[in-house]
Amino acid sequence: MPEIYLASSSPRRRELLGQIKLPHQILTMEVDETLPPGIPPAEQVLTLSRRKALAAAEKLDAGIVIAADTVVALDEIVLGKPRNAAEALDMLERLQGKAHEVFSGITLLKIPGNRVLSDYERTEVIMRRAGRAELARYIATGEPMDKAGAYGIQGLAAVFVTGIKGCYYNVVGLPVAKLVTMLREFGINVTACWG
Numbered sequence: 001m002p003e004i005y006l007a008s009s010s011p012r013r014r015e016l017l018g019q020i021k022l023p024h025q026i027l028t029m030e031v032d033e034t035l036p037p038g039i040p041p042a043e044q045v046l047t048l049s050r051r052k053a054l055a056a057a058e059k060l061d062a063g064i065v066i067a068a069d070t071v072v073a074l075d076e077i078v079l080g081k082p083r084n085a086a087e088a089l090d091m092l093e094r095l096q097g098k099a100h101e102v103f104s105g106i107t108l109l110k111i112p113g114n115r116v117l118s119d120y121e122r123t124e125v126i127m128r129r130a131g132r133a134e135l136a137r138y139i140a141t142g143e144p145m146d147k148a149g150a151y152g153i154q155g156l157a158a159v160f161v162t163g164i165k166g167c168y169y170n171v172v173g174l175p176v177a178k179l180v181t182m183l184r185e186f187g188i189n190v191t192a193c194w195g
């Protein structure tokens, strides 16, 4: 089996690959995540996951790179990671009492040859109404700061989420079943790694 590299500094993505027992190495890379305004969320996560995969591939001679990107979309607004507490509060105030969508893009890149495969998943998340004091308490825990939309469904934000439609793991940052289907196209069968 070719070596698999996860091009990500997200602890959630690492944990999810560990959960499905896919042997991998971690590659961290810096990419410019700026995009022209007005790009739809699906296109945004596809573009950024591809950018991350290409940046990681530059460091390799052989193997398969996995890269991902996650954003939250509310009507026409796309929310990335908050830059500070005020931005986190603004995001959470917009999300409370409503449904929104989470998009994660995945790119697989095989080296040598540079075969690229990209796809995305969409999940709807519903949050109950929440007051400013409650949201401020959540932000004070620090949990929102490295997460798209300023929340982590897998953590304390469980207290806000009343429902989801679609892949849960997509919300956490890596749509696992989608990834497994994509890996199969690259000749990798995850279940064969289970001993």
Ligand SMILES: Cc1cn([C@H]2C[C@H](O)[C@@H](COP(=O)(O)OP(=O)(O)OP(=O)(O)O)O2)c(=O)[nH]c1=O
Binding pocket: 007, 008, 009, 010, 011, 012, 013, 052, 068, 069, 070, 071, 072, 081, 102, 146, 147, 148, 149, 151, 152, 153, 154, 171, 172, 173
């Ligand atoms: C909505 C949501 C997002 N997130 C996280 C997943 C991603 O790590 C993060 C979105 O930021 P990303 O830019 O997708 O990823 P990252 O910067 O954390 O990691 P890397 O680019 O190195 O792969 O938000 C959660 O953990 N839980 C959630 O419920």
